[in-house]
Amino acid sequence: MAASATLHCLTGCAIGEVLGMVIGTALRWGNLPTIALAIALAFVFGYALSMRGVLRAGVGFKQALKVALAADTVSITVMEIIDNGVMLVVPGAMDAGLASWLFWGALAFAFLIAFLVTMPVNKWLIGRGKGHAVAHAYHH
Numbered sequence: 001m002a003a004s005a006t007l008h009c010l011t012g013c014a015i016g017e018v019l020g021m022v023i024g025t026a027l028r029w030g031n032l033p034t035i036a037l038a039i040a041l042a043f044v045f046g047y048a049l050s051m052r053g054v055l056r057a058g059v060g061f062k063q064a065l066k067v068a069l070a071a072d073t074v075s076i077t078v079m080e081i082i083d084n085g086v087m088l089v090v091p092g093a094m095d096a097g098l099a100s101w102l103f104w105g106a107l108a109f110a111f112l113i114a115f116l117v118t119m120p121v122n123k124w125l126i127g128r129g130k131g132h133a134v135a136h137a138y139h140h
Contacts, residue, residue, distance in 0.1 A: 002123035005132030009075040009122070010115050012046030017083065017107070019045075022098060031094045035087075039080050046076045050135055057138040071135035078121050079114045086110035 020038025029037075050068035051061075059067065086109065087093050093106035125131025 001126055001132065001136070002119050005071075005075065005122045005126065006079075006115055006119040008049060008132070009046055009072060009079055009118065010111060012049040012072075013042040013076060013079050013083065013114070014111060016041030016043065016045040021103075021107070025098050031088075034094075035084055039084065042080055043076055046072050054135060054138045059138060067135050067138065070130070071132050074125060074131060075118055075122055079118045082117045083107075083110040083114035086113050 017038045020041045021034060024034025024037050047065070047068040050072050051064045054064040054067045055061065087106055090102075090106040090109070092102055094103075096103035096106070122131055126133045126136075
C-alpha cells in the first residue's frame with residue numbers, strides 16, 4: 001500500500017513539477033519563481049488525483065478535499081522537498097533548459113530519490129492510520 005500511495009503521490013507531483021518547469025522556462029523566469037510554481041502545481045495535481053477517486057465514491061467536494069488534504073499533505077511535502085533539493089544540487093540541472101538531457105535526467109533522478117525517501121514515510125503514516133490510509137476507505 002505504501003508503494004502504491006507513493007507512486008500515486010509521485011504521479012501528481014510529476015505532472016505539476018513538469019508543467020511548472022515548462023511554464024517557468026517558457027516565461028524565462030528564474031529558479032525561485034519556477035520552483036515555486038512547480039511546487040504549487042504539484043500540490044494541486046496531487047490533491048486533484050486523490051480527490052478524483054474520492055469524488056467517484058460519491059463523496060461531496062468539500063469532504064473529498066478534506067480527505068485529500070489528510071491523505072497527501074505530508075507525502076507531497078516530503079516529495080517536493082526531496083525532488084527540488086536534488087534538482088538544486090545537481091550541477092547545472094536548473095539552468096540546463098527543457099531541451100537538455102541534463103535537465104530531464106536530473107529530474108528523473110530527483111523523482112527516483114524522492115520516491116525512495118517518501119515511501120517509508122508513507123508506510124509509517126499508513127501504519128498509524130494516517131496519510132493514504134484515510135483515503136483508502138473510499139477506494140473501490
